[in-house]
Amino acid sequence: MKSRGTLLLSALFVVSAFIAAVLPERTPPGEKESVIVQVLLRNLERFHYQPMEIDDDFSERAYDYYLNDMDGARLFFTQEDIEAFAPHRLQIDDQANAGQYDFFDLVQDHWVASLDKTEVWYQEILNQPFDLKKKGEIEMRDDDSGWVKNDKALKQYWEDYLKRDVLRQIVDKQKELEKDESGEPQPSLAEIEADIREKTLERYDKWFERMREAKLSIRRSQYLNALTAMFDPHTQYLRPKDKESFDIRFSGRLEGIGATLVNDEDYTKVNTIVVGGPAWKQKELAVDDLIMAVRQEDEEEFLDIKDMLVEDVVQHIRGDKGTTVTLKVKKPDGSIQEISIVRDIVVIDERYAKSLIIGGEEEGDKVGYINLPSFYADFNNEDGRFSAKDVKTEIEKLNDKGVDGIILDLRGNGGGSLSDVVDMTGFFIPEGPVVQVAGRGGRKQILRDKDPRVQYDGPLVVLVDQGSASASEIIAAALQDYNRAVIVGSESTFGKGTVQRFFDLDRTVAGLADVKPLGTLKLTMQKFYRINGGSTQLRGVVPDIILPDSRSLLETGEKRQTSPLAWTQIDPADYGQDVYQIGQMEELKRRSAARVASNGTFGLIQENAKRVKRQSDRKSFPLSLADYQSMDEAAQQEADQYKGLFDEVVNPYVYNLELDMEEIEIDESKVARNEEFKKNVSKDVYIREAINILGDMLELESK
Incomplete structure (x- = not known):
């Protein structure tokens, strides 16, 4: 098992000993709000990567x-x-x-x-x-x-x-x-x-x-x-409740009843039920139920939640695993019910890694496909899920099936745990540097994969897009620098090359128990650098093979943010690998470009990018119905040219691994989501081209 630090990409756990050693010299005076802003600025001045x-x-x-x-x-x-x-x-x-x-x-x-x-x-x-x-x-x-x-x-x-x-x-x-x-x-x-x-x-x-x-x-x-x-777009103040919500999103799990809520006039309405969660298993609470009151197991009286904001209602409904909460709800038919639910761990499984097999035209052809929505990590629970561990499991299952190559899909993956991305990169290379981290004053640290084992040594394609950020950019950059994988996607990834840490503001100021908790500061303290010395900041990762994208003409990514840090460069690290070297990259590019040029769908995507840009830039609209109808009709006619752009099945042989079916088949909702997942993969032209590129790699290698 590879060593796992607590360093995170989008955020890092509070390092209590470090902060305790640098407590402010004085305690700021004033009410809570006054203390918060003063402590906030002081920590920004002392610890931000680029203080101002x-x-x-x-x-x-x-x-x-x-x-x-x-x-x-x-x-x-x-x-x-x-x-x-x-x-x-x-x-x-x-x-x-x-x-x-x-x-x-x-x-x-x-x-x-x-x-x-x-x-x-x-x-x-x-x-x-x-x-x-x-x-x-x-x-x-x-x-x-x-x-x-x-x-x-x-x-x-x-x-x-x-x-x-x-x-x-x-x-x-x-x-x-x-x-x-x-x-x-x-x-x-x-x-x-x-x-x-x-x-x-x-x-x-x-x-x-x-x-x-x-x-x-x-x-x-x-x-x-x-x-x-x-200071920069990723430095942020979070109230205590905001930090709790962040932890849930980051880990992909919470302790509660497994329902999402929204305000509905005077009361709170059930918006969705999380499949597999306590409310789903209990079967009484349903979407559109109005929650009128909440009672804890150690209380006799209900708490009336009329006119209460959702974030406050949630605090009364969430709770420790094994405890019971009772909800007084009004059903859509007007009936009133009291529903008791035993809280449990609620897993938001749509965030987790999953894999498929994609077959080819020839019998025996099969490509492994791994979809990773985020680099999640749950450090707070012994049985918490970690993206690196899960991807390792998916690789092992695909290896057992003897796949010809693997596609790692990081499109839309906004990042997450740094320790997981370092470990995950190590699955494809022997031990060696993965990313460089430089702090204020140029202090540099090289984060390495320390495990000589290689979990997968075959052809690899990494799919990225403009939404691939942070940890996604680290693994894409490292595998590109090692010449280990072909990076395929839109013109550039997001361009977030900075590291944040969570500072519990309570730990940075002595005393003041009467005004605590003060909240948390998510603070940019370091920059990421590729092992070749270049930063991923602002520029992102430019794929080896660039494919047309409907959003390619829009300004996206880090450069659109307020006050982004600049691109910089440091000395490269010493790196190399002999597991698998991409050969004849120029020939791979030539073949892909020829296919894209003759592919009608990609041609339409390029044309659609111009339409998306015009629509995005439009600021003027008519105010008579006839003129508005004419404008809408013209826009609709143009949009209809691109309707059904991704309706054609281009990957007809998509199926699950047998090991996954037992978990999928436990309920109808998971079955439906899985079928939708497979259908989307079957119609994805980007995955189709990634498969073609893997085919080229195998053919050129055989020659």
């Missing part, structure tokens, strides 16, 4: 960022509001260092006042029929736009904004009715418009209700993250 002066320049950038974050759609503030905020433009640094929130408080006051007036406006607007024949045009505003001059202009923008929303829904409804073959009388245009306005009004009422109910701690956290974002 908290000065007027910092203040200006944070000012712009926060206002854009608060009102990116330009629906709430006017230039008059901005003028009221302007005196604080160069004061945020001084206020934060003093533990003050003057700018935040002023913005919140204007925000609440704007909610009051815009709520009246949208209700007035949506309570009157729109003139669907009246021509006009709306130029949609975003965070690159200025704010309108005054309330009069803002109200007009709201009217145009809501009309455009209603027009879109009318056109969608008309298209839906055109397909109606029931023979039922169809509503008139006036009836459609009235019904949509009513539903839109309900939607906006709920939106405003959610904004008004947002806790002050959530809004303050948003402000604090405007400050942390000035």
Whole structure:
């Protein structure tokens, strides 16, 4: 078993001994909120990879960022509001260092006042029929736009904004009715418009209700993250509840009843039931049930949760494995039931690695396919799941089947555990360096696979895209530098080449028990470097073979983020491997390019990229129904050219390994999800080309 550190990619566990050794020299004074911002800035200054002066320049950038974050759609503030905020433009640094929130408080006051007036406006607007024949045009505003001059202009923008929303829904409804073959009388245009306005009004009422109910701690956290974002996009303040949610996403498991919840008017509604979880096994709780009250096993009285936010309801429903929670629920038919559920470990298995066999035209041809959605790790449980361990198991199963090659699919994989990616890279190479990590001041560490064993020594293709980030980029870069795998995908991966650690702020300040917990700081402390010395930061990993992508013309990835760290370079590490060397890379590229050029689907994908770019850039929309219909029809006709782009089965022989079927067949939902998974793989042209590339590798190797 390879050694496993606690170093994580997107976040690292709090290193208590390290932090204890660097406690602040003084305890900041003030209330909890004042302490949080002062401790936050102090830790940023002392430990961030690239510290900056908290000065007027910092203040200006944070000012712009926060206002854009608060009102990116330009629906709430006017230039008059901005003028009221302007005196604080160069004061945020001084206020934060003093533990003050003057700018935040002023913005919140204007925000609440704007909610009051815009709520009246949208209700007035949506309570009157729109003139669907009246021509006009709306130029949609975003965070690159200025704010309108005054309330009069803002109200007009709201009217145009809501009309455009209603027009879109009318056109969608008309298209839906055109397909109606029931023979039922169809509503008139006036009836459609009235019904949509009513539903839109309900939607906006709920939106405003959610904004008004947002806790002050959530809004303050948003402000604090405007400050942390000035350092880099991945440094972040998390409230205690936010950290708990992060841990659940990272590990892929939680202790509770296995249901996701949403606010629904006064109560909380069951949105989904996690297959295999306690609620699913118990069979009484169902989607759309309204939870009215919660009772713990050691309590006699129910806790009324009316008007309670979901994040607070969840705290009462989650709990330790083996304990019981009783829910008083209202069923869709109006009946009231009390449902007791024993909490257990809930595994979110869609995050975990899984594999398939993909057969070829010739008898005996078979390629192993491993899909890895994230580099998950559960350090908090003895039986926790780890991505490296799971991928190793999948490799062993595929080896037993004698596959001709393996495809490791990291598309959309945003990263995760660094220790797992180091171990996983080691499955394909003998012991050696995997990634270099450099901290503040240039201190460098080389992270190595220390296990001489090689779990798979055959042809390997790694699939990536613009969503492949962090740990995904590390393994892709290492296998590319070792010339061990062919990296295939879109023009570049995401470009996140930084390391974060979690700092429990309580551990960085002595005393103050009355204001703790303070929350957690996710802090960028290091950069990743490839073993060839180049950073993955900003530039990402450029695949050996680039395939057309519908999003290729959009600006994506780290370079779109606020304040990203720059690309840099250090000395390369000493590395080499003799397990499997990619031969004749130029010939592989030539053959792939020829196939892509003659492939109609890839040709359509390239054309569709231009359409996606035009749609993304569009900011102007007509405000008469006839003009909107014409615009929509033209857009639909263009989109129809690419409809069914991935409907053709290109990988007809896709099947599960026998060892997996027992687990899959335990319930109908898993069977259905597995069938959907196999169907998607069977129609995936990128997997098809990866198989073709593996075939080329085998053929060229045999010659």
